Amino acid sequence: MYIKLFDQEVGEGRPTFIIAEVGLNHNGSMEIAKKLIDVAVESGCNAVKFQKRDVKNLAINSFLDSPDLRFPEFGNTYREVREFVEFSNEELLELKEYAGKRKIHFFLTPFDLESAKTVEKLDLAVVKSASHNLTFIPLIRTLVKRKRPLIISTGMSTLEELDHTVSIVREADCPFALLHCVSAYPTPLELVNLKLIDFLKERYQVPVGYSGHEEYTSNSQATLAAVARGACIVERHITLDNNMIGFDHKISLNPESLKSLVNSIRNVDRMMGNGIKKLLPEEKIKRDQQRISIATKVSIRKGTKIEESMLVYKGPGTGFASYDLPKIIGQVAKVDIPEDILILPEMIG
Template sequence: MTMTLTHARPVAIGRHLVGTGRPVHVIAEIGLNHNGDVELAKRLIDVAAAAGCQAVKFQKRTPELATPEHMKDVPRETPWGTMSYLDYRRRVEFGRDEYLEVARHADLAGLDWFASPWDEPSVAFLEEVGAVAHKVASASVTDLPLLRALAETGKPVILSTGMSTLAEIDDAVAALGGVDTGRLVILHATSSYPMPPEEANLRTIRTLADRYPGVPIGYSGHEKGLQISLAAVALGAVAVERHITLDRTMWGSDHSASLEPQGLEHLVRDIRIIEEAMGDGVKRVFPGELAPKAKLRRVLQP
């Protein structure tokens, strides 16, 4: 399996356990890349299932609460014409019927699903429609009332840490109940879209593992390509989250930093190869070396 940091107690998320000694948990973030279209969301769920992911993730907002006041009336050019930023947020938001439809589709595809609630009413909404876990978006790390509401659900929580200091993460972990709940997963992240390699700072995976002992540490990536996410796995990340899209040229803020279907398929394939290749660290002579050893080694030890 992957390089061990500190032993992380597995956290049960839906049908899977996330932690040390378990297969890397691959989360395909659909987010708002469905552009408010249930059929597009279903196609993205199918892409995630075909690639071998374990979960898909959405975002849930109450637009009137989650939209910053100074942004509400800002004009936004959209495929549906020019509208205020608040109206755009309303346009792409799924309601109860849409969530139940995509939840059923994910379940039939063998995937768990959850979402990032951006406000407290969205927590209650996601509880009502049956999310198996909750995700804290990096933008919400300092929203302590939201985090306390998530802790009160008793569900597993995945905490992204982009644009956050260690002190802010400390406060967030405390609001979520601390490191001993057995329900917390933390993801190292850098919230640049797309993220340049020099901002990846992957050694932070070790920093987080040392600071929050027993908590599974993963990686949420916003880079182009696969290399950085794969390096995160080699450094011990037990979960990897990446945005997905059908086409990076589609309209929308997250498509350009997302993986297309073939890229997602290659990511999962290569993660599984790395897991197998990491081994256990015990130096030994492998069966495949015996014939070359007999043929090539001139001096044999008794």
């Protein structure tokens, strides 16, 4: 089960594809946005992701114009707050070009049909569908028409809803991957449910990743456990400072935490191996030193038929192993064999 994301083949046995989700943590500032791209690059992430909304189409006017006092610096209504943190197509193009110069992949999550047009205008090679748009079927149908890789977050959905959306994507013959996601901000560790990674892989037979929303103080334990469980894509929100005003800073990784997580994920990738059990050259010395062999309990004269009572089990492990006992019993000593030495093949016959 593999998918090609940009220039990287992603799936089991491949390096984890790490997405730095800027989301709205740029706070409407191009300067902050570019700094966050720099953070993603310097941390070793594979891609950086932004979000795009056409605010007037997000909700009905009465909802958009309802009071929203979460971030007074951004505005006093839901519309004002959302508009404050939105970038224009021109600004997003500038960010894409900046990411290109920094040698990191750039893509978007569009949240409405109008924003899906931005994906086309920017000619993005990959696109992401957010959890709360999993049942926004017109948007899903628009995105899969492109036949370019689609990453689908699966939070806040029922199994029936997910089955329906996956069937639509499959019918369109669009390559896709799923992200296990819990849409609780922050996500308590007891709700992370990493066993769902196995379930999603088995049920849909596609690459499965993990989009984490745990509080930044959790040391990214869930994300690392997800990678060890088989998640081949990781998405985490990033911020310059967890104390900044704005939407997702408290569930985001600051530069130091992001770099630490990426390094840890790369170490987990190295640890995964190929699943084949074999004796390693690096184990041979210890094996020879510490394994048990068959040794003599008494002196055995040349021509004597060897009996079990003449033998004992001792190290090192460079002689006959204990399971070779039937090969020795009944054999005749070809030489005088002293007490307390290992039996070797040339001594018997």
